[in-house]
Amino acid sequence: MKSRHAHPIRSMLYIIGLLTSMACTPKSPAIKMKGSDTEVNLAVTLAEKYTVEAPEFSIAISGGGSGLGITSLLNGQADIANSSRPLSAEEVEQFKQQNIELRTIVFAEDATAFIVHDAFPLEEIDVATLAKILSGEIKNWSTIAGINLPINIYGRQSSSGTHSFIKKKLKIEFSNAAKEMTGNAQIIEGVKVDRSGIGYVGAGYVAHDPAAGQQVKILKIKEKPNEPAQSPLDSDAINARRYYFQRPLYQFVLAKSWDKVKPFIDFEKSTAGRTLIEEHGYYIIEHNEI
Structure with a gap:
């Protein structure tokens, strides 16, 4: 997927939408999503479509790489980290040391x-x-x-x-x-x-x-x-898993943010969400939490 510098207009729209939503509805749960450039364009499209169904939904999305997204979770700067790889043993230990609980979603195959x-x-x-x-x-x-x-x-x-x-x-x-x-x-x-x-x-x-x-x-x-x-x-x-370079795509979600993130995750799992995932050239696998 494109880098965090791609689609500057779409990124700006999401920043503006986020600020506007926060100004108009102070109690609206704003979500921050960071991470994989492989997933960022798909995430933006999913968020755009979901916002049509849920106008009160507000989210800020940026890329920068899987590692940046995971670090942002550790630093409290994101609710969701998109990642095209699993957590490393070192990262698992860092979350454990900081007593940060995660929920892991596998939502597509790339x-x-x-x-x-x-x-x-x-x-x-x-x-x-x-x-x-x-x-x-x-x-x-x-x-x-x-x-x-x-x-x-x-x-x-x-x-x-x-x-x-x-x-x-x-x-x-x-x-x-x-x-x-x-x-x-x-x-x-x-x-x-x-x-x-x-x-x-x-x-x-x-x-x-x-x-x-x-x-x-x-x-x-x-x-x-x-x-x-x-x-x-x-x-x-x-x-048939014959292609050598295929892999699952992950979303790591802070457990404390789960209640406000879950409606968006449910949309990804819906027929509309799965259709968008396939239209972006990804492959549907059993959408599950691990």
Whole structure:
């Protein structure tokens, strides 16, 4: 999903809406949601639609990465943290030490897409080769795509849940030469103008916004060289869990904020909410609390 700097008008509308609601109805429970850039656009859409049904609902939404959202919960600066990864053992211990109780919601399944320039002569890649590229072991496209170009990696900052997810799935440390971008939009814009670039973004981001996918190509992924390649946009592959880079999306909610957050969570679980999740290019799994 787009970074916290994407959609400035929509973000401003939510700030204004929040302040207006607080001014007009002082007792209205204002909610603060922070975290994953993968989830932020979806969260904004869900909130917009829910506000139509519940005009008294007020929420302020921002991105910044899963790590920032989780830290905001620890600091009392958010009610909900969107996260594209589970809590780390260290984070679990921090919440325990501060006696902060959380409720954890898994509300959708996401797939991470790897992109190259639309004119780049590559359609698919296997996991082992991808690991060598992102770790910096392979630095030139010559042995992979037959063209003598240095590989430029467009990735995320370490606070990003997607960054952590890819690192763990591939069991690598990212190359020091990898460019650290603030969100999906910046990664896509980088690859659009760099014929030797490769980056990773939320597949739902590309699927939901056709303009975002222009001038970039989504690579199909092979878990092993002799296996069929799978696309992150193939719902059958996702439902059968054949795509290597798919993962659940989380919402961590402060237990003390649950009463004011629950109506919004219920909307996400509703038919209307599930439809919006699918329209954004995500996949519905059993919406549950863990």
